Amino acid sequence: MGILPIQLMNGLFAASTLLLCSLGMVIIFGNMNVVNLAHGEFIMVGAYTAWFISAVARLPFVAAVAGAALVAGLFGAVVERVVIKRFYQRFEETLLATYAISIIMTQIFRLGFSSMKKIVELPVRGGFEIGSMTFPKYNLVIVAAAATAVGFVCLLFYKTPFGRRVRAIRQNRNMAMCLGINASATDTLSFGLGCALAGLAGAVTAPVKIVFPAMGASYLMDSFSTVVVGGVDSFIGTAASSALISESTSVLGGFMSEVYAQIIVLVGIILILRFRPSGLFAKERR
Amino acid sequence: MDDKALLELVNVSVDFRGFRAVDGVSMSVKAGEIRTIIGPNGAGKSTLIDLITAKTKLRYGRIFFQGRDITNRSPDSIARIYGIGRKFQGPNVFGDMTVEENLALALSGSRGVLRNLLRSESEDARGAIDxxxxxxxxxxxxxxxxxxxxxxxxxxxxxxxxxxxxAKLIILDEPTTGMTADETYKTGEMIRAMSGDRTVIVTEHDMDFVRQVAQTVTVMNQGKILAEGGFEEISANPEVIRVYLKE
Amino acid sequence: MKNAFRKALAASLALALVSASAAGCGKKEAAGDDEIKFGIIYAHSGSAEMIESVSEKAALLAVEEINAAGGVGGKKLVAITEDWESDESKATEKAKKLYLQDEVPFILGTCLGTGTQAVRTVAEQNGKLFFAPTAGSGEDESPNTIYTGGTTYTFTKELIPYMTEKFGPNVFCVGSDYYYPVRIAEQTKALVELGGGNLVGSEFLPMEATDCSTVIAKIKQQAPDFIYANVVGSTTAAFYQQAKEYGLDIPIASVITSEMDAVTMGGEYSEGTYATFNWFASSDNPLSVKFLENFEKKYGREDMLRVNATITAAYSSVYLIAEALKKAGSYDVDSLKAALAGTSVDTPQGKFSVDPENGYYAENYAMIVMWGADARPVTVYESDGQLPAEPWPDILFPNGKPS
Incomplete structure (x- = not known):
């Protein structure tokens, strides 16, 4: 069997991971216009929570995932209340503030858990076969988690009053408030939600990644470029750009050095943004 | 004080850096009526509305709504607690949403955030939107x-x-700006339809429109009330003709 | 505006505070006549922290033991410790501070290549000595730098015949994408071809990559007899784990994977794979057993389980330096270097010496281990005595060091 079908499958798995890790950023960047430079650190919080619940407290992995989303979400809501809400509409200052938060979080976890890398055990072991190809069963869990998470946020943002309010505030904050919408509570909730999704991603991907305080940095760039290519506030766009980026990296990587494959994909991202600066799936703005 | 009045303005004044934008206005709006406020640009129409909705704090006088003193309450309590709704000049709508969603937003605005996090619309709400x-x-x-x-x-x-x-009282600030004649007429019919169980205050320039909707017309000039009465009465008032012709 | 400025200032102050507290403080001690000052540079944050913070503990343990036994010729060793934060510009800065401001004649430290290179350059510029307890990849030497971990070529040269005999001659090299694994792959190619085998593939992963599915697919395509995996950082655990999960049923060996990695990833994924170096915790050398005991007593079991060859080399190096100082009688650079030439000392890693003829790389024993289910090594092979350091492998450089 050739390498192409294997790499197409590997690309799908990588895309699911990328999508899962980017969703929280779509909410916070796309809807609140805050580039959360601590996004990776919220993933790290989720991963540590998952590690703590599964490896230390020895509870089932489902509890670890739920706990991670909860802890990261609550923590995000607190951070929003204490820090972020003072900086809305001031883009540069949110960058500085979230950068500071990312460093503080990394240091806190270094002091609390040391820099030693932690492993979260795979809750589902072994491989499954498609023809002569073998893939880890856990990859299916990641695909399912990513699909569920996207479905959830799409429903939440386009089918519920809460989502409608978030979109209304994004479009015209003052007017939304004139309608009696409590914008600041909605902000806290959506920032917390973005962080909860980051925490969820951290927990679900923890068993295939390595958990350590500085792990967030690698997630940040990947998520950021995915969200920007996808069109900043579009969930479907982010799903499409995750697939595009991961499939091209995997397929190219199958036929050349993975380092070169990454470089080519990065150049591709730059070209896309050169010709579609607001991303592939940006909505037309008035 | 007139007992039947829904809204009562008593000697209301405000000045901006020495310029008296609204000068001793007293006005009474009955429940269920359509009140039209006309006047040349700078007559103080919008400022008067800003005072009623507490967007601008007044210096002198008092405002009563259903007999309760609402002078200088906060804008959101004016909107939420007392039920005074206001449409600003120019369309303020959420363009990236459907018509239905815009209405649903306004409908659910005052509900708590957590309470409707995941809940979808109730039957009542859907009926109201229809x-x-x-x-x-x-x-x-x-x-x-x-x-x-x-x-x-x-x-x-x-x-x-x-x-x-x-809202019990709906204030529309120049709702027909930029509309075609046909649209303006339709808007007039809408306003007539919505009055009755609601009270409407409209500011306007278009005299055809005023004729169509008006029950009582208040004419303002230089921050003061120049005249008040039915449309025919007002349009025959030489003072009013002078002000409008000058414009 | 003023408010905005104040907030920006507050944020940057918070930043500065955080980095200052992370940086830690180098302690400076006045040295009397009865003291021998030297510098220790290890990272206490960043990518090198995991291994280097433990290395520093090992070096300080050796200093403590030597001083407890009367010091060097009646003088106490005093280590001035600095943190380079895994940042090469910091490494340069700290090395300059130690050599020029504290006037130490030599520095011990660094494991990560970037830090080693930075300190090495400062040592050369200032005519000072630098002991790097890490294995060099070879093909490179500095008169001022002593690589007390030897050269990786030494171990690869022992490993390839062992693996070839056991599993077959065709090998696939996987590495992280930097000079060290790249050079190891070149040396491996020459060595397997010497034994009639082939390097059937060679792939390098981006640093810190944790998705190894592509390289695993490529390995399956080539179906080598064994894999020589020299990945670092987060990639290590990811690669071993995914090799199992993707059903890659091919033996794996490494010259980089150590106790540190095995403990991190757990026995489940390291079990049954091979590693080679000059020392493993399975060494039955009495000094090695004693060293691990003392280390555990001082720093606890968790740190002891992580002790690997590089960490042990930090410990052994202090003993080598002490012996050379004793012989030199003074501690200026020239006499110390001269004294190092014939100095040999017994350490946990066996007889320990450096070879001035071979770029001052340490001469080493070689061990091959197989990781057990408990993530501890089991010795499967030991070299016959000390092996010469070969910074310029003769199969790649038949005429020796190029001029």
Whole structure:
């Protein structure tokens, strides 16, 4: 069997991971216009929570995932209340503030858990076969988690009053408030939600990644470029750009050095943004 | 004080850096009526509305709503607690949402954030939205993006949003600006339809429109009330003709 | 505006505070006549922290033991410790501070290549000595730098015949994408071809990559007899784990994977794979057993389980330096270097000496281990005595060091 079908499958798995890790950023960047430079650190919080619940407290992995989303979400809501809400509409200052938060979080976890890398055990072991190809069963869990998470946020943002309010505030904050919408509570909730999704991603991907305080940095760039290519506030766009980026990296990587494959994909991202600066799936703005 | 009055302004004044924008205005609006406020630019119409909705704090005088003193309350309590809804000049709508969603937003605005996090619309709410869509004649466009509507239709969506807030008093600030003659006429009919169980205050320039909707017309000039009365009475008033002809 | 400025200032102050507290403080001690000052540079944050913070503990343990036993010729060793934060510009800065301001004649430290290179350059510029307890990849030497971990070529040269005999001659090299694994792959190619085998593939992963599915697919395509995996950082655990999960049923060996990695990833994924170096915790050398005991007593079991060859080399190096100082009688650079030439000392890693003829790389024993289910090594092979350091492998450089 050739390498192409294997790499197409590997690309799908990588895309699911990328999508899962980017969703929280779509909410916070796309809807609140805050580039959360601590996004990776919220993933790290989720991963540590998952590690703590599964490896230390020895509870089932489902509890670890739920706990991670909860802890990261609550923590995000607190951070929003204490820090972020003072900086809305001031883009540069949110960058500085979230950068500071990312460093503080990394240091806190270094002091609390040391820099030693932690492993979260795979809750589902072994491989499954498609023809002569073998893939880890856990990859299916990641695909399912990513699909569920996207479905959830799409429903939440386009089918519920809460989502409608978030979109209304994004479009015209003052007017939304004139309608009696409590914008600041909605902000806290959506920032917390973005962080909860980051925490969820951290927990679900923890068993295939390595958990350590500085792990967030690698997630940040990947998520950021995915969200920007996808069109900043579009969930479907982010799903499409995750697939595009991961499939091209995997397929190219199958036929050349993975380092070169990454470089080519990065150049591709730059070209896309050169010709579609607001991303592939940006909505037309008035 | 007039007991039947829904809104009562008593000797209301405000000045901006020495310039008296509203000067000793007393006015009484009965429940269920349509009150039109006209006057040349700078006459103080919008400022008067800002005072009623507490967007601007007044210096002298008092404002009563249903007999209760609402002088200088906060704007959101004016909107939420007392039920005074206001449509600003120019369409203020959410373009990236459907007509229906715009109305639903206005309808659910005052509900708590957590309470409707995941809940979808109730039957009551859906019925209310259907009713408003009929009133603003956009039932056929309910699923269309507001950004794709005409200017006039956007104004109607906004009127619909004010209606959705279930206000006792609706204040419309120049609602027909930029509308075609046909649209202006339709807007007039809408306003007539919505009065009765609601009270409406409209500021306007277009005299045809005023003739169409007006019951009582208040004419303002230089921050003061120049005249008040029925349309025929007002349009025969030489003072009013002078002010308008000068313009 | 003023408010905005104040907030920006507050944020940057918070930043500065955080980095200052992370940086830690180098302690400076006045040295009397009865003291021998030297510098220790290890990272206490960043990518090198995991291994280097433990290395520093090992070096300080050796200093403590030597001083407890009367010091060097009646003088106490005093280590001035600095943190380079895994940042090469910091490494340069700290090395300059130690050599020029504290006037130490030599520095011990660094494991990560970037730090080693930075300190090495400062040592050369200032005519000072630098002991790097890490294995060099070879093909490179500095008169001022002593690589007390030897050269990786030494171990690869022992490993390839062992693995070839056991599993077959065709090998696939996987590495992280930097000079060290790249050079190891070149040396491996020459060595397997010497034994009639082939390097059937060679792939390098981006640093810190944790998705190894592509390289695993490529390995399956080539179906080598064994894999020589020299990945670092987060990639290590990811690669071993995914090799199992993707059903890659091919033996794996490494010259980089150590106790540190095995403990991190757990026995489940390291079990049954091979590693080679000059020392493993399975060494039955009495000094090695004693060293691990003392280390555990002082720093606890968790740190002891992580002790690997590089960490042990930090410990052994202090003993080598002490012996050379004793012989030199003074501690200026020239006499110390001269004294190092014939110095040999017994350490946990066996007889320990450096070879001035071979770029001052340490001469080493070689061990091959197989990781057990408990993530501890089991010795499967030991070299016959000390092996010469070969910074310029003769199969790649038949005429010796190029001029």
């Amino acid at each position: 009713g408003i869509l009929d009133t603003i004649e956009l039932a056929g466009a309910r699923r269309e993006m507001v950004s794709s509507l005409s200017h006039g239709e956007k104004q109607w969506v906004e009127i619909g949003m004010v209606l959705a807030q279930d």
